[in-house]
Amino acid sequence: xxxxxxxxxxxxxxxxxxxxxxxxxxxxxxxxxxxxxxxxxxxxxxxxxxxxxxxxxxxxxxxxxxxxxxxxxxxxxxxxxxxxxxxxxxxxxxxxxxxxxxxxxxxxxxxxxxxxxxxx
Numbered sequence: 480x481x482x483x484x485x486x487x488x489x490x491x492x493x494x495x496x497x498x499x500x501x502x503x504x505x506x507x508x509x510x511x512x513x514x515x516x517x518x519x520x521x522x523x524x525x526x527x528x529x530x531x532x533x534x535x536x537x538x539x540x541x542x543x544x545x546x547x548x549x550x551x552x553x554x555x556x557x558x559x560x561x562x563x564x565x566x567x568x569x570x571x572x573x574x575x576x577x578x579x580x581x582x583x584x585x586x587x588x589x590x591x592x593x594x595x596x597x598x599x
Contacts, residue, residue, distance in 0.1 A: 482526075485540045488598055489527045489573045493538060498529030514558060523555045526573075536568035540598075541582040542575070553589055560591045573598050 486505045493501055502511040504524050513524045527538040537559040544552055556570070563570040570593040574582040582595045 482540050482542060485542075485573065485575055485598060486526050489538050489540060492573070492596070492598070493527055493529045496531075498531045498536065500530040501527065502529075503527045514562070516554070516558075521551070521554070523558055525559055531568075534567040535563070536571065537563050538571045538573055540574075541572045541585065541595075542578050543581045553585065556585065556591050556593070557589065560593060564592065569594060571596050 483505050486503055490501060490503050490505075490508065502509045504510055504526050511525045511528045513522050515522050525537045526540050529536055529538065539556065539559060541552075556572075560570045570591070572582045572586070572593050572595045574595055575598045579595065579597060585591070586593060586595065
């Protein structure tokens, strides 16, 4: 299953839990704000964002990845974790079955503050 298909599941999960102003990096939704890094002009776009009680939270689909893509993923997660802390929200790592252990390993290795949620 592609990441796009999981993003639509995440949007439904977010909507059911009472978040509003939902933005998703997929067709049919308003795209979340992208964030850039100055030293190498790399852009990071969250998969899904949502607000609850004026606190913005970030929802990222985590799939097993190769070593080349892992550094980009780790940079993105560190950035989103810091943004969530500043905006009073949380970072949620949405992991489908078979990818949960990878998501938990990422948290342990990087000391990122996030909550791992199991996707159906």
